[in-house]
Amino acid sequence: MNCEVCQLKELEVEHFEIREVLRCILHTILFHRALGLVRPKDVDLELFEITYVQCGDMELERKIDEKIDQFIDRVEKHPNKKNQICLSFYEVKNKHATWFTNKVERLFWEHWYINLNVMQHPKTPSGKSHHSKLVVDPGVEARGARRAALEASLRDVLFQIIKFVNEKKDHVPSIPNVEGIPFPYEITISRCT
Amino acid sequence: MASYQEASHSEPAKMEQIITEFFAKGLHIILESRCPYVSSRNYSCEQVLSSPSPSSSSSSSSSFWPRDKWFNLSLRDCPAALENIDLWRQSNLEPMIIDVILVQRPVNNDQIISSSKSGHARNFSGKERVYYSSDNEEFGSDTKREKIIERWVLQYESKRSGVSSGSKRSTCYSHILFNKLILLMRSLYATVRLLPAYKLFRDLNSSAQIRRYNLGHRVSSFVEPFTRIEEADMQRFVFTPVDTSCGRLCLSVLYHSSVLDVSSEPSTPISPQVIQEYVGSPLAEPLRKFSSRPMSQMSPASAPFGRRHSWGYDLYRASSPLLNPSPSPTYSESYASVSKQRSRLPPASLPRQLSENTPAIHVKNPSFDEYWPSPTFTPSPSASPPIYIPGSHVSNVLLRSESAPVSIPISSRAGISSLPNNQMLPPSPPMKATRSSVVKTDARSGLYKTSSTADKLLSFEKDEVGRMSRVESSSNISPPKSFSRSSSRFSYQDDYDDSEFSGPFVVDDDDMTDLGTRPGSFDQPGHPSGSREKGSLFPVRKSQHAAVGTLVQMLKKAPSLHQDISVTSNLLQGSKHEMPKNSNQDPDEISSTPREQQSTSVNFASSGLVSPKTTAGALEELCEYKEMKNSMLKQGKSPQA
Numbered sequence: 106m107n108c109e110v111c112q113l114k115e116l117e118v119e120h121f122e123i124r125e126v127l128r129c130i131l132h133t134i135l136f137h138r139a140l141g142l143v144r145p146k147d148v149d150l151e152l153f154e155i156t157y158v159q160c161g162d163m164e165l166e167r168k169i170d171e172k173i174d175q176f177i178d179r180v181e182k183h184p185n186k187k188n189q190i191c192l193s194f195y196e197v198k199n200k201h202a203t204w205f206t207n208k209v210e211r212l213f214w215e216h217w218y219i220n221l222n223v224m225q226h227p228k229t230p231s232g233k234s235h236h237s238k239l240v241v242d243p244g245v246e247a248r249g250a251r252r253a254a255l256e257a258s259l260r261d262v263l264f265q266i267i268k269f270v271n272e273k274k275d276h277v278p279s280i281p282n283v284e285g286i287p288f289p290y291e292i293t294i295s296r297c298t
Numbered sequence: 299m300a301s302y303q304e305a306s307h308s309e310p311a312k313m314e315q316i317i318t319e320f321f322a323k324g325l326h327i328i329l330e331s332r333c334p335y336v337s338s339r340n341y342s343c344e345q346v347l348s349s350p351s352p353s354s355s356s357s358s359s360s361s362f363w364p365r366d367k368w369f370n371l372s373l374r375d376c377p378a379a380l381e382n383i384d385l386w387r388q389s390n391l392e393p394m395i396i397d398v399i400l401v402q403r404p405v406n407n408d409q410i411i412s413s414s415k416s417g418h419a420r421n422f423s424g425k426e427r428v429y430y431s432s433d434n435e436e437f438g439s440d441t442k443r444e445k446i447i448e449r450w451v452l453q454y455e456s457k458r459s460g461v462s463s464g465s466k467r468s469t470c471y472s473h474i475l476f477n478k479l480i481l482l483m484r485s486l487y488a489t490v491r492l493l494p495a496y497k498l499f500r501d502l503n504s505s506a507q508i509r510r511y512n513l514g515h516r517v518s519s520f521v522e523p524f525t526r527i528e529e530a531d532m533q534r535f536v537f538t539p540v541d542t543s544c545g546r547l548c549l550s551v552l553y554h555s556s557v558l559d560v561s562s563e564p565s566t567p568i569s570p571q572v573i574q575e576y577v578g579s580p581l582a583e584p585l586r587k588f589s590s591r592p593m594s595q596m597s598p599a600s601a602p603f604g605r606r607h608s609w610g611y612d613l614y615r616a617s618s619p620l621l622n623p624s625p626s627p628t629y630s631e632s633y634a635s636v637s638k639q640r641s642r643l644p645p646a647s648l649p650r651q652l653s654e655n656t657p658a659i660h661v662k663n664p665s666f667d668e669y670w671p672s673p674t675f676t677p678s679p680s681a682s683p684p685i686y687i688p689g690s691h692v693s694n695v696l697l698r699s700e701s702a703p704v705s706i707p708i709s710s711r712a713g714i715s716s717l718p719n720n721q722m723l724p725p726s727p728p729m730k731a732t733r734s735s736v737v738k739t740d741a742r743s744g745l746y747k748t749s750s751t752a753d754k755l756l757s758f759e760k761d762e763v764g765r766m767s768r769v770e771s772s773s774n775i776s777p778p779k780s781f782s783r784s785s786s787r788f789s790y791q792d793d794y795d796d797s798e799f800s801g802p803f804v805v806d807d808d809d810m811t812d813l814g815t816r817p818g819s820f821d822q823p824g825h826p827s828g829s830r831e832k833g834s835l836f837p838v839r840k841s842q843h844a845a846v847g848t849l850v851q852m853l854k855k856a857p858s859l860h861q862d863i864s865v866t867s868n869l870l871q872g873s874k875h876e877m878p879k880n881s882n883q884d885p886d887e888i889s890s891t892p893r894e895q896q897s898t899s900v901n902f903a904s905s906g907l908v909s910p911k912t913t914a915g916a917l918e919e920l921c922e923y924k925e926m927k928n929s930m931l932k933q934g935k936s937p938q939a
Contacts, residue, residue: 136484140481142367143368145487154497155492156491156492157491158487158488181393263492270485274481280370280480
């Protein structure tokens with residue numbers, strides 16, 4: 106079984122937009138991978154005119170919010186860096202408990218990389234770096250244009266997810282008869298250098 | 299729809315069933331997000347009452363319906379989808395083409411007040427059905443513009459394959475196919491919400507704004523292809539086909555990306571406004587037998603009587619601004635069929651509900667007082683003098699909901715109470731009919747809130763008004779619409795068979811007879827709550843309008859007013875508060891309280907003259923008055939001299 110990788114289009118977001126954008130993308134991906142019995146829940150973004158779908162799992166929602174909080178903390182601590190969230194799905198390989206190790210091997214079959222470029226607030230002290238982008242108050246019209254562009258980019262990212270899910274189906278493992286997400290997953294936050 | 303578990307164990311049967319359910323589920327997902335107010339998204343309130351639906355965030359398998367398990371995507375009912383799937387259950391080789399149609403009303407056509415609710419089906423053929431919102435009818439067939447903004451195509455491309463049905467390989471095909479279709483349905487579900495038309499759907503569903511557009515849909519197996527120019531303006535999104543053992547399942551969509559311009563057009567916020575030509579008004583229906591003409595000829599103070607049916611409008615004006623008082627004839631006719639549908643409802647529960655809900659009218663609609671006729675109302679001489687009708691507290695509420703004050707006493711249960719004695723009330727429909735109609739209103743509102751059986755019966759009515767929206771949000775206009783129409787039905791004067799119009803708006807015979815005695819202002823002055831002759835003037839089940847007509851007839855037959863004046867003049871001369879036992883008075887007639895009679899006849903009785911009963915006598919009296927006038931004038935001049 107091969108491992109498929111999907112690098113999503115990079116989005117430039119402001120600090121206050123991180124939570125909504127990440128929720129939208131992560132839940133969309135997980136909705137397409139929560140292949141057990143689900144009752145979809147439509148969620149409207151507040152900052153954008155986009156409706157995305159959650160799979161209705163409260164536990165999943167809580168975990169995602171936790172990860173988003175961690176991401177935001179990291180962004181605040183390292184404002185000059187590009188940050189990336191990786192959502193990975195894996196299978197648990199046969200557990201071979203040995204005398205020395207009790208390691209459970211994970212066999213990843215899919216990675217989703219969400220690339221966010223967080224624009225920094227001008228008041229935030231930051232060193233000069235080609236990765237950082239200082240946000241100068243552009244005015245209402247420019248802000249609106251930027252917001253519209255971000256909405257279009259976010260919509261593109263969602264369509265990118267849908268296309269990837271449609272085109273790559275063979276690597277998805279067999280779906281067990283469970284509810285919600287049948288596949289284990291993990292969300293990792295990494296830094297782009 | 300058989301559940302997946304109940305399907306046949308043979309592989310070809312499984313495959314065929316999966317393919318059939320592909321069409322059904324795809325149609326369900328698409329229509330659910332394109333049909334305003336029939337979306338399962340809006341069923342949250344009603345489904346809680348009618349069926350044990352799970353919460354949106356719960357994924358407990360025990361709360362799911364079996365049919366929701368197809369492709370592991372649990373969706374609520376979508377009647378539009380259920381009604382359109384029959385063809386593809388018989389043969390899944392036919393392509394399914396779903397057109398989402400944007401219906402736009404011209405900007406200048408402001409007279410039509412509409413909202414997007416319900417759906418109305420028109421069967422073109424056995425293979426094609428067009429569903430439009432009921433507002434499309436009101437838009438007018440000549441003025442609306444239709445544009446296909448989305449075309450979804452679901453198709454099973456069959457091909458001969460060498461795979462035998464009994465091989466192990468084919469055994470896995472159904473399982474693999476099912477899993478892949480799960481992914482496809484998830485993608486479809488997300489995609490329909492990302493396309494531009496979804497915003498229009500949300501706008502139509504969400505607010506009480508009057509929109510100049512509406513969404514309809516058409517499901518067919520053959521359509522006229524787009525022209526090159528049309529297709530050039532559209533974008534295509536193709537889902538990756540899913541291979542089966544004998545073919546592949548294809549799903550694609552052509553959509554307009556510029557439909558968002560429609561939603562950005564200024565919409566008209568709904569604000570309270572006076573509509574003169576509402577259903578049942580004399581202006582809208584001048585040909586009605588009910589004495590709208592006499593009413594219109596009356597003094598302006600008698601306007602409340604002319605607005606006899608405005609109470610139906612008033613009742614809902616406070617609760618819902620979305621009101622369409624001028625339906626198209628088709629709508630009225632379809633409403634008649636809906637009424638017939640309602641007649642199948644068990645009436646036993648309704649009277650109790652009516653009686654229980656009656657007092658609530660007072661609480662919910664406190665603004666009715668402004669429509670109560672002014673206390674300074676002075677009826678024309680031809681009108682019968684007002685009466686005082688004691689009754690229960692409930693009856694006061696009922697009066698308030700009636701624009702035309704009730705002057706016919708009925709009973710303690712439904713009678714009118716706490717009317718000011720000096721309040722002049724013109725002839726009006728009998729209280730019984732009023733109560734029934736008013737109570738029916740409340741019954742109707744009550745039904746919308748609590749009854750699920752009636753709603754389900756109504757929701758699947760195809761040829762009538764359409765699906766009666768059960769959205770309990772304030773934007774639901776079905777109750778006011780239907781209620782105003784019900785009031786128009788009350789305006790039929792004669793020969794209206796209430797058996798055709800039964801259901802929530804019909805009060806049983808028991809209720810009518812239980813009204814008890816009518817306050818006997820017809821009879822003796824000292825017995826305001828005297829008995830009435832049941833059935834003589836107000837037969838049960840006669841429409842309100844017919845009762846009013848009967849009343850008018852009575853008034854016309856009633857002896858002239860001056861006879862009463864002669865009586866009251868006697869009273870003024872010396873007698874105390876006492877109703878004269880005048881044999882001239884028809885005991886079934888409406889009569890006024892002595893005090894009110896005094897107020898109306900004070901001028902006539904001041905002379906103390908006894909008016910004769912003939913024309914000659916009246917002329918003589920007139921001459922006497924002239925002489926009196928002249929004498930008084932002379933007296934007035936002489937002091938000055």
